[in-house]
Amino acid sequence: MPKDEKPIDEQRRNFLKVVGVMIIGAGIVGTLRSVVQYAIPPVSNAESSFPTLLLLLPNGNPVHTTDLVVNNPSIVTFDYPLQNEPNFLLRLGDASNNDVKIDSTTVDIPATGGKYQSPAGVGPYGSVVSSSAICQHLGCIPPELRFHPPSSTNFPGKVHCDCHGSTYDPYKGFSVVTGPTKSPLPGLVLSYDSTKDTYSATMLVGPTIYGHTTDLSGGNPVSSSGATITTLGV
């Protein structure tokens, strides 16, 4: 440094250092804010609203009540509203395989403390119900997540996930019976056409389907002609 330089004012220099850090900080904040906000993908709904889809057999004919077995040990699912969102289709009965009428109940969401009204069973006996078949704990799907029919009065039927042991009660709106899940399975609202004996999926209620930002985003819509059921034999 040149000899003739005047002594440095430390206080002034520290003031400038603080201002410098502030300016650079402002630049970093401005940059990071835009980059982070840019990196968040915009939610794009594959569907603008829940479609109403007729449930179809693999051969293309509508599902009738006789196609559904009470306490079916096989796993019957269909995708709704998007292709990667499977749902159970259950016809619930008691231990001696007689249809049980399912009423709408208030379901708790332990994770948020919220409540919602579960859809009531439909069909001639009010026994057909449906829910998302993606476990709300960590996203396991059938056959790990499946319905175990009632075998005796001591064991009423439950939906159980073999991955981590979450259990849901399909007779009470798929509410949580045991953890680790903190959320019930989202209920699927079915409508029953008694004149034609057909079933349609109309919407979902309750928590958002596991792994999705909204029920209607994060995948491709299912065919508009109807939702085809598949049976996973056991």
Add this chain to the structure above:
Amino acid sequence: MNDPQPIPRKVPDYMRKKGGLWYWTGAMIMIAFFYEAITGLILFLYYQPSNAYVSTEGVLNIAYGSVILTTHLYGAYIMIALVYIHLLRNLFVGAYKKPREMQWLTGIVLLVLTVAVAYFGYSLTGDVLSSDATDVARGIAGGFPVIGTYLREIFMGNGQSISLFTRFEGWHIILAGLIGITFALHFFMAEYNTIMPDPKKTNYRAPLIDKEDSSYKPWYPYNLLYMTQIALFTIALILLIPSILALLPHVPALFSPFPQVSATSPLASQVPPYPPWFLLFVYKELDFGISSTVGPFWATVIFTGLPLIYLLLLPYIDRSSTLKTTKRPIVVATGIIGIIYLIGLSTWGATMPGIPVNNVVGLLFFVIPLVLVIALVYMISGRLESGKVKIQNAWKVYALIPFAGFIAILAGISIYAAVKQGTIYYTIATIFLLVILGISITALYASIYGVKKASEQKSLSGRGYVLFGGLYGFLALAIVSVISVIPPTTIFNQSLYGVGLGLLFLLGAAFIALYRSHAYNE
């Protein structure tokens, strides 16, 4: 050749003084390259080769996507412009001479790689310009003797659209990676060969090697701060220019920071079939009579291959040890002629795209500057040699006049738009532009009366530093608060954010200059 010195090397004080930027064009290129690499990778979060045009347009509507896409384009433009400036500077000062021949060669490789990566980059958009350029490049690559078909398929895929854009994406990244590797070579050669010291030291004779002495200040903090200042300044330019252009209506296609209309759109026929400005010369050369005779491949070889070969061989052609420009009139004249050809062909291509040029006119275009420049350079270097004429260092003035003029035109358009449209945003844009215009006119004034001004600035009082420092800090906070409340919902708002961010970086650079002046008397 040199004693092992710790890297990074120290540099003498004069390289950090006013006008020292001239020694750091390479550093600015490096910063632009890093900016490009980072924004480019971020852009791949949304780019889909299967849906090239729609996904590129879609980026504009993602929060701040417009800033990232337009600055990525202009970062490339600035990088290419700087590569040319860096090349010409080193051509004129004789930096290609011993011991820097290999460094020069890697530099020429970097020029080719930079233009190539830029070609693939702007073709990724899938707009009408991209599709026109693809057709031209298909013709050029396909004309390569024997392996033409293979070359075309290697670079452009099997003819399917998805294959084309996947290849473009791949080659864009591969070439960028090659730039990184070649740049590392180039950089470490520069460190090894040292900076070029004042040629007076060796009486304008090569080899010119810098010997560090005790007057060199340590790299940290002196050079680090200066590098940061240059980096902030370069990024400020990259952010400001496209963001300001994005605010203006009716920017011509050649300088528009946005993708043009889709190639399949009915509006496509209204867009002149331009390549981007840095390839306009290749585009015009294909209009010459001789090009249609020999085909696009051989025309490209003649018009761009020969100059490149000349540049590659230059260190081995001009083996003399003199570094004086006046003693190398041929090299200097070819450099100037190169600039004239480049600018001439580019403006010609821009104003008369695709209009055939007959061989006589073409020949005149090449011969007249050739004869004129060689004669002039010989005459002037003779007179300079004999000491009859002296030229002051006026680079800054020459650079600032067109810049200030350009900003003044933009400000004019913006004032017109502000009056016509009457929205607050145009008013803000006008104010921003007028501030830049004011700064550049002040800089111009300072450059003309440079010496006095510099000594005045040195004697800025202690209170002055506090005052300016505080002012910069206040402005930075004000800008960051103003831009943070602008919702990034429209492209216009995003561009305003870009302008604000650019001003923040500019303030950062100005502040470091102030701090260096205060703390280190630099």
